[in-house]
Structures are given as C-alpha cells and as structure tokens.
Amino acid sequence: MFAEERQQRIAERARTAGRVDVAALAAHFEVTTETIRRDLTALERQGVVKKVHGGAIPLERIGFEPTVAARDAVQTAAKERIAAAALAEVPAEGAILLDAGTTTARIAQAIPADRDLTVVTNDVLIASLLAAKPRLTVLIVGGKVRRRTMAAVDDWALRALAETYVDVAFMGANGISVERGLTTPDTGEAAVKRAMINAARKTVVVADHTKAGNDCLARFGTLDQVDVLVTDTGLDDDLAADFESADLKVVRA
Structure with missing residues (x-):
C-alpha cells in the first residue's frame, strides 16, 4: 500500500x-x-x-478546520468526479448558488462557458474563476471574509441572501449524518449556509465520502432540506442505505 x-x-x-x-x-x-x-x-x-x-x-x-489549500489537496479525484456528476443538476439557464468550498470550486470550473446563468457565491476564489466566463452573470455575496475558507460570512452576507432566490443551491458540508444532518465547524459559516438553503428551490449537497457519518460543531440543515447528495463511490453501502431511507437521493460518482 x-x-x-x-x-x-x-x-x-x-x-x-x-x-x-x-x-x-x-x-x-x-x-x-x-x-x-x-x-x-x-x-x-x-x-x-x-x-x-x-x-x-x-x-x-x-473545532478547527483545514485551510483551503489543505482541503484542496485531499480526495482530489473524488472531487473531480463529484463535480462532473453535479453538472447534471445545473440548469441550462436561470440562477444557481455555489457555496464556498473546494468541491463547489470544481463545479465552477466545470460549468460550460456557453451557459446563460446567474451564479451567486460567497466564495472569493470561486467568483474569480467564474468571472472568466463572459456569458455568466456573477454575483458575490458580501461580508467578512474568513481567511481559512475564503468565504464571506456575517450580517452583510445574511442580508443579501435574504433577498435572493435561486433554482439550485450547491452546498458543501464538513459533516453529514442521519442523526445530525449537515454540519460545519464554524457558527458564522453555518448561519450563511442555512440562509443559502432557504434561498433555493432545490438543494444539492456535494461532499466526498469522508464527510459521511461525521458531525461538527454547528448544524446548518437537516436531511429533509436536501434533494440530492452527490458523493463518491467510497461511500459505505450501509451509510448510503441510511441516507436513502431518509428520502435522500444519493448519487455516487
């Protein structure tokens, strides 16, 4: 090995x-x-x-989080497959939301340049990736930027999201379990993630299998608020069955 x-x-x-x-x-x-x-x-x-x-x-x-660079170097192949599979949930036109994260950043990279989409994000790095695609309208949610994740958080972000409604929100999570739902280590990011889910008609969680069964400090959503979980083939069969029994569609890329 x-x-x-x-x-x-x-x-x-x-x-x-x-x-x-x-x-x-x-x-x-x-x-x-x-x-x-x-x-x-x-x-x-x-x-x-x-x-x-x-x-x-x-x-x-x-209560600690890996940095963006550290997370980006982990499960890279799985994240690429997850992003490719998640593209099936991106509409041909309309509005979507991309949560901050290394998997959602791969979705941003994979979105075809000819899509007539409005993309809302609270991730500084994702916004810069999307800005290079001229047919996309990119809206960046303001707020205090957390250096560890490059995500905008706090009241400015919450106010903007309260006035936003999109077709699909693509959400990351540090933990996802039947017992606790969707969790993350930081309470500020949890509040923004919660507002993102409330701002979307449909919610797609993109998370590699190492997040399944893991619980972090702050919960930001329950499984009944999620329409689709896109993960990788490393997800344990029993965990997949548990998620599906909770009426969650599971896609293993």
Whole structure:
C-alpha cells in the first residue's frame, strides 16, 4: 500500500472514530509505529489531524478546520468526479448558488462557458474563476471574509441572501449524518449556509465520502432540506442505505 493511500485511510478512521491510536494503526496496517507517526505528521501538516499523545484527533472534532489549500489537496479525484456528476443538476439557464468550498470550486470550473446563468457565491476564489466566463452573470455575496475558507460570512452576507432566490443551491458540508444532518465547524459559516438553503428551490449537497457519518460543531440543515447528495463511490453501502431511507437521493460518482 502506498503511503498516500494509507494516510487517506487513517484520516477516514480518525473522522469516523474521533481518534486514532498509533499502536492500533501499526497493527492494522502491518507497519511499524515509526511509519504511522510519519503518516500522522504528514496529515498534521496537511491540516487534517492534530497529533496527541499516542495518536491523533481530527481537527474538525476539536473545532478547527483545514485551510483551503489543505482541503484542496485531499480526495482530489473524488472531487473531480463529484463535480462532473453535479453538472447534471445545473440548469441550462436561470440562477444557481455555489457555496464556498473546494468541491463547489470544481463545479465552477466545470460549468460550460456557453451557459446563460446567474451564479451567486460567497466564495472569493470561486467568483474569480467564474468571472472568466463572459456569458455568466456573477454575483458575490458580501461580508467578512474568513481567511481559512475564503468565504464571506456575517450580517452583510445574511442580508443579501435574504433577498435572493435561486433554482439550485450547491452546498458543501464538513459533516453529514442521519442523526445530525449537515454540519460545519464554524457558527458564522453555518448561519450563511442555512440562509443559502432557504434561498433555493432545490438543494444539492456535494461532499466526498469522508464527510459521511461525521458531525461538527454547528448544524446548518437537516436531511429533509436536501434533494440530492452527490458523493463518491467510497461511500459505505450501509451509510448510503441510511441516507436513502431518509428520502435522500444519493448519487455516487
């Protein structure tokens, strides 16, 4: 097994269990404890976990978030497939909303340049990507920009979204579960995400399988507010069945 694949699995175990143990990981992967410690160091540098005595804790569970650069380097192939599949939900014309995030940024990149769309976003980086496509009308939601995610938040953003109504909102999430719904570590972003869902006729959540079953600090939506979940083939069959039993359409790209 390549180190990158092992580290990805370690990150998934950390998010699922809330903590990973060096000795247990070494036994599971049949490698030395030194190898596991190097893996955890690499994941900590990526902003995925925080090393603690004897193991590591996922940053989401202790109120931290990885930076945009760190998140953009994780699950890249899955995010590309998710974005391609999500394009089926983009109308030929009308208005859509793109939440801040690295998966939604890939949707922005993939939107055909000949679409007559109005795109609303609170993501500074996404707005700059869309501005290069001349047939799109790009509206950026104002507010205080969080440097960690490059998302505009707070009252300015909420006021703009209260006067907005779009055909489809494409939402990211740090966690999605049957028990807690849609969650994110930051309360300011949660408020904006909640307003985005309320501003849309249809809601599509785009999230790779590592977010499934994960719960973060702030809830911003329930599963009955979501029409479609677009994820990847790494999603566990049992979790997929749980989501579908909650009347959520699941697309595994």
